[in-house]
Amino acid sequence: MDKYERYKVDDFLADDYFLHWILHPTEEEQRFWEKYLEEHPEKRKDIEEARFICSIFQVKQKKLSLNETYEIWDGVLQSSKQLKTLRWIPLLKYAAVFLLLFLSGAFAYYLYENRGQTEHFELATGTVPVDDEAKIILSDGSEISLEKKESKINYNSSGNQLIVNNDTIRQNQLAGTEAINKVIIPYGKKSVIRLSDGTIVWLNAGSQLVYPTAFLREKREVVLIGEAYFDVTENKSKPFIVRTSTLAVTVLGTKFDVSAYPEDKFVEAILESGSVSLEVTGKNFLHLNKKVLLKPNQKGSLNREDGVMKLTEVDVSQYTAWKDGMLKVEREDLIRVLKKVERYYNIQIELRDPLAGGYLISGKLDLKNSPEEVLNVIQLTVPIDWARKSNGDFIIVKK
Amino acid sequence: MHSGKNDSELWIAFLKGDQQVLSLIYLLHVNALFDYGCRISGDHDLIKDCIQDTFFTIIKNRKTLSPTDNVRLYLFKAFKRKLIRELQKKPRFLQMDTETAGRFELNFLKSFDHAELEVTEEQKERLSGALNTLTLRQKEAIYLRFIRGMNYHDISVIMDLNYQSARALIHRAVGKLRDTLHGESEFFSRALLFIFRCCRT
Numbered sequence A: 001m002d003k004y005e006r007y008k009v010d011d012f013l014a015d016d017y018f019l020h021w022i023l024h025p026t027e028e029e030q031r032f033w034e035k036y037l038e039e040h041p042e043k044r045k046d047i048e049e050a051r052f053i054c055s056i057f058q059v060k061q062k063k064l065s066l067n068e069t070y071e072i073w074d075g076v077l078q079s080s081k082q083l084k085t086l087r088w089i090p091l092l093k094y095a096a097v098f099l100l101l102f103l104s105g106a107f108a109y110y111l112y113e114n115r116g117q118t119e120h121f122e123l124a125t126g127t128v129p130v131d132d133e134a135k136i137i138l139s140d141g142s143e144i145s146l147e148k149k150e151s152k153i154n155y156n157s158s159g160n161q162l163i164v165n166n167d168t169i170r171q172n173q174l175a176g177t178e179a180i181n182k183v184i185i186p187y188g189k190k191s192v193i194r195l196s197d198g199t200i201v202w203l204n205a206g207s208q209l210v211y212p213t214a215f216l217r218e219k220r221e222v223v224l225i226g227e228a229y230f231d232v233t234e235n236k237s238k239p240f241i242v243r244t245s246t247l248a249v250t251v252l253g254t255k256f257d258v259s260a261y262p263e264d265k266f267v268e269a270i271l272e273s274g275s276v277s278l279e280v281t282g283k284n285f286l287h288l289n290k291k292v293l294l295k296p297n298q299k300g301s302l303n304r305e306d307g308v309m310k311l312t313e314v315d316v317s318q319y320t321a322w323k324d325g326m327l328k329v330e331r332e333d334l335i336r337v338l339k340k341v342e343r344y345y346n347i348q349i350e351l352r353d354p355l356a357g358g359y360l361i362s363g364k365l366d367l368k369n370s371p372e373e374v375l376n377v378i379q380l381t382v383p384i385d386w387a388r389k390s391n392g393d394f395i396i397v398k399k
Numbered sequence B: 001m002h003s004g005k006n007d008s009e010l011w012i013a014f015l016k017g018d019q020q021v022l023s024l025i026y027l028l029h030v031n032a033l034f035d036y037g038c039r040i041s042g043d044h045d046l047i048k049d050c051i052q053d054t055f056f057t058i059i060k061n062r063k064t065l066s067p068t069d070n071v072r073l074y075l076f077k078a079f080k081r082k083l084i085r086e087l088q089k090k091p092r093f094l095q096m097d098t099e100t101a102g103r104f105e106l107n108f109l110k111s112f113d114h115a116e117l118e119v120t121e122e123q124k125e126r127l128s129g130a131l132n133t134l135t136l137r138q139k140e141a142i143y144l145r146f147i148r149g150m151n152y153h154d155i156s157v158i159m160d161l162n163y164q165s166a167r168a169l170i171h172r173a174v175g176k177l178r179d180t181l182h183g184e185s186e187f188f189s190r191a192l193l194f195i196f197r198c199c200r201t
Helices: A009-013 A016-023 A027-039 A041-056 A066-085 A090-115 A316-324 A334-345 A354-358 A371-381 B007-015 B021-040 B044-060 B071-089 B121-132 B136-147 B152-158 B163-182 B184-200
Strands: A135-137 A143-145 A150-155 A161-164 A167-170 A180-185 A190-194 A200-203 A207-212 A220-231 A240-243 A247-251 A255-260 A266-273 A276-280 A291-294 A298-303 A309-313 A326-333 A349-351 A360-366 A384-388 A394-398
Touching: A009 A016, A009 A041, A009 B163, A016 A027, A016 A041, A016 B136, A027 A041, A041 B163, A066 B021, A066 B044, A180 A190, A200 A207, A220 A316, A247 A255, A247 A266, A255 A316, A266 A276, A266 A316, A276 A298, A291 A298, A291 A309, A316 A326, A326 A334, A334 A349, A334 A354, A334 A360, A334 A371, A349 A354, A354 A394, A360 A371, A371 A384, A371 A394, B007 B021, B007 B071, B021 B044, B021 B071, B021 B136, B044 B071, B071 B152, B121 B163, B136 B152, B136 B163, B152 B163
Parallel strands: A150 A190, A220 A240, A349 A394
Antiparallel strands: A135 A143, A135 A180, A150 A161, A161 A167, A180 A207, A190 A200, A200 A220, A207 A220, A220 A255, A240 A247, A247 A276, A255 A266, A266 A298, A276 A291, A298 A309, A326 A360, A384 A394
8 A cells, every 4th residue: 555655745735636635635544544643653744744835825815805796697697688689680799798808808907997086095995804993093104003802083173183992193194185094894893983074984894984173175075985975064165075996975064874885885975964966987888977865864876887877765764874874775685684793793694595585675773783783583474594603604594 | 517527527517508506616716816916016906807807708608618627727827818918918017017027026925934944034134135136937936836835747838837847946946945944054065966966957
């Protein structure tokens, strides 16, 4: 049996049977190698070194979220459907392929195009790192970590002094220039920010807000990645603009919610009171600058992929409940609800059965409870069961 | 219904016209492809687009595809080709610096430790230093071998090498790491041994 008689470290590493045992041990392999080590103690050192070399590289791998996994697959099915309907019209088929390529190229274009519009964008790019800590980055680059689960940040009216939770911090700023600050909130945390003009921003989990400490320009502009609820102080001469990668929301004084998570297909703005205008800011010809006026209790929803904006009447409390620690849903897919729960608690939930993702849920979830309790409540309404894996992730299966 | 089957059986079922099973193949491999893509580019949207396109192409070309006993190899090869092509297409000003020079990100455990081998802090320092000096090709080969667990044949196909070169590439990279682990003296003794072996053959 001993093909391994002359094996050294390198030879073990070059052996597929050995490598399989290290990476994905089966019971049979485990038995084999345990027995082998028992019978050949002189090989122990080499085998352990080979095992060590392998172990150096076993870092956590990048994984798609469940939502992304299904989004990609949906995309495959969508484009293959087009393939079927267009089979009989060859010329049109090429047109469709062209359009597809164009759309996929447009993805990368969004953020870049918008960067020129305001220098704030240079600070607000990419996604929020999931396991990063909550922090505020001052204009000089220094960082202050926000240790609490729900931190409070408060600026004075000239913007040169801020109170973070209970600590007062002074910022030097040159007269007449805007100092830019940035708040990063990872999944599992929240923050309330009172800006220098009195506007209050509730920043949801997994979000970033970039803003000047004092609004010295003609417009009050902030940049948002993720979701926030704004209660804007009225100032007719200085409109307040929330920019996201694809949408600019302009207001005079009002209460509204903007949700622009990079991983979501839709950018949404929900208006509680007052009036806001939405402007699609992508510059390619699919997204000719469109302006839409939103009325109270309306939701503007922009599909990032086709650039189509839809207005619907909604129950606003459903969209803003998160700032009071509640999640209200009305006939919403289980998969979307779970995505929100994931973000709120910074946990991973794996849906084992794709079909279960389509269950519709209505009701109110109290997010002050533990994630286990929340899943138990969901379990009362749809036939699912949940469990915790050894790494702490949750799994959901259909009952 | 298909849960017990391996992916080459699923592949055959797909070629025969069962579109549904491709989603099972997709679920089996999508995260590995995504992780591989992330090593080559930091543009997650582009990577997702390329994964989508890879599977779309499979559906489109179903009638001309042949059975394979190595679905994973087919997917990696097709996906890599698409991703590299897309990266080359990107206008230069949109590319990240690292992409113009080509990149392959190989992370390693910051706190590598082993229950039985005593690894000193100094050795760890040197080891991370050595990992950073690996070439892009070496990093990619190491990734395919020790993270994806691929055999030399698959690695050589994905990297457009012959079998011997793929083997040598990994052998040299591992040698570099082991030498660092053992210190300089062993490096020289091994080098001598190598020369000795060469003379003999």
